[in-house]
Amino acid sequence: MTVFEDLESEVRSYCRNWPVVFDTAKGSRLTDVDGNVYLDFFGGAGALNYGHNPEALKKPLLDYMARDGITHGLDMYTVAKGEFLHTFQDKILAPRGLEYKVQFPGPTGANAVESALKLARKISGKEAMINFTNAFHGMTLGALSVTGNSMKRTGAGIPLVHATPMPYDNYFDGKMPDFMWFEKLLGDSGSGLNDPAAVIVETVQGEGGLNPARIEWLQGLDDLCKRKGLLLIVDDVQMGIGRTGPFFSFEIAGIKPDIVCISKSISGYGLPMALVLIKPEHDIWGPGEHNGTFRGNNPAFVTAAAAINEYWSDDALEKSTIAKGERVEEAFNKIAHDTPSTEMFAKGRGLARGLQFENAELGDKVAGEAFQRRLLLETAGPSDEVLKVLCPLTTTDDELDEGLAIIAESVRAATGS
Template sequence: MRIFEEMESEVRGYIRSFPTVFDRAEGSELFDESGARFIDFFAGAGTLNYGHNNPIVTDAMIQYLQHKGILHGLDKATVAKRAFLQKFRDTILAPRDLKYKVQFTGPTGTNAVETALKLARMVKKRSNIISFTNGYHGLTMGALAATGNYFYKDESYGSRINTAFMPYDGFLGEGVDTIDYMRRFLADGSSGVDLPAAVIVETVQGEGGINVAGIEWLKNLQAVCREFDILLIVDDIQVGNGRTGTFFSFERAGIHPDMVCLSKSIGGGLPMALLLIRPELDQWQPGEHTGTFRGNNLAFVAATQTLRYWDNDDLVKAVAYKGDIIEKTLNKMVEDYPQLEPKVRGIGMVWGLEMAPGLAGEASRQAFARGLVIETAGANDQVLKFLPSLLIGEDILHEGLGIVRDCLALLVENQQSIMTGQ
């Protein structure tokens, strides 16, 4: 590990949580250079919904490279881009009766968010944006302004201008309608909140602690946006691509966002981000918003292959089945280890186990020592975050959950030892 400490910036993060040198991976398993095996409940922070080195993706990429296919193309027309656009239209958009234009924005999710905010402001001729408590949208300047967690912000380099925050569903406790709260701010010209160009929201807050917005809350949010002529942007970067059980996380609510940000798993494990735009909002002049790597053709090849999983409803059923396993297993842990003050929340195959302060991080460390890669989430890293590949085998899923159970048992044992002075 010496070369990483010597050469790499102190900003490195995950290498500290998972301190080994990884060498290869397949499906839901990682192997370090010594051959040690790790089950992956992290999935590249949501980038590997279809697993590591998925064979249908790998084979297609090898064939494309051997063919000497175009790799860097800016926004020129290529065979790979055409195949992706056709597949995305025919398999994802058309069956859902969604009519969006596609803008390729750059290699990562924050590029899609920046593009959405810029376009919304340009179209509506307003500068304000509304985001939500515990929201996470990226760490470039515009996206950072809409990100709630102040671990990422500093007055010396961060900019909070032209962004207002409203309470997410449940933030003020059960029984408080935070959409009505927001409506009152928008309706009152002296509230101090300028009428925004757009509202940006995650229907499930991943980094924020696995907070799941209710269906009625999402419907009411869309209604308020329509009432006040505000664009609705859904950030589906982490919980899109089937993570919640449907391709788009907002499908369960039956809403139709004006824009949708996609990245992470849409590239099949390779860097790619895109913005879906209602056609009438696509008011760019040619070349008005560009990026050198907005056309990752190898990612187009990979993405076209992963979209094959949506040719039928097999994956939807599999996510529901395995999500049910996760939920029931976590609920049993809550029942068995009340000393940890655990709480379960989630949907599909994105779940969180909230615990008393400090315990989630310790559980993650103990899990890694036992061969499981799992991260934490939430404002204080108080949530153990379950984000396995959607294609994970049932036996490996149970094995990983068993490791978590062992870690919780150890935490309880340690607590008891401290209390008894042993």
């Protein structure tokens, strides 16, 4: 591993917690160069919802490459892009009664967020944004400006302006009515709040600690935006593509955001790809006004279309994800019950699940114990106090039980219980 330590930047992070050299991966398993097999409950930070190298996606990808299909296409018309758009419209948007134009902004979630913020300002003619406490939207300057985490914000090196944070759902533990502060500021000419262009929100805060917004809170936010003439942007980069059950995480609330940011698992294969979904009346971009060299990653279009055909032609994956998520919640509740000496509780939605520890140091300790038992887990939350489960949605029931048993054992080891 000296080549990495000698040549790679100190900014590297995941490899410090998992100091092995990985070589191959399949489904929910990774294998290192020494032949050790690890169960993956990390899932590429949400980029591998269908697991590693799924066969249903690998074959069309290899076939496409073997026939010298276009790889790099910018925003040129290509067969692969056309097939993806047809598939996305016919199997995702139309059945859900959603009407969106599709923008390819560049291949990452941060690209999508930057595009959404930029477009919202162009539509409204206003600069200010509303974000939420504990939000995470990416590591570029615009995305950081609407992110809550102080460590990540400090890395910008400059003041992050033009955004005002509001309390996320349950920020005051139910002691303050929803949106009372937000609406009061909007209606008070003496509040000092800059007139906002849009509100950006995650329906479940992933990096912020697996904080799920209640359905009624999301509906209330949607209503407030409509009444006050604010655009609503949903960042579905990590929680979309089935992570919470339905394809879009906002479906459970019955809302239709003005702009939606998609990335991570949209390609289905871990290939870089991102989308910005825009209500047609808001698609006022000029040609080339926002672009990116790698916005036309055609192999990703191939696997994205294959993933939709394979996993979203019916509701089987959605039902399976919800059921597996309930099993994780049940297991976490049992772990908490069986460890009365340490305060902890389960949280999350679908297969975005967390186990939050009152003692923040336990999050990393439990994750470390799990790695020793060959289970990959990361932590989340402002102090890494939440053990985070983002296993592939295709993880089998046996693999789920195996991983949950390791987590229980790791909690006992870390707490001395």
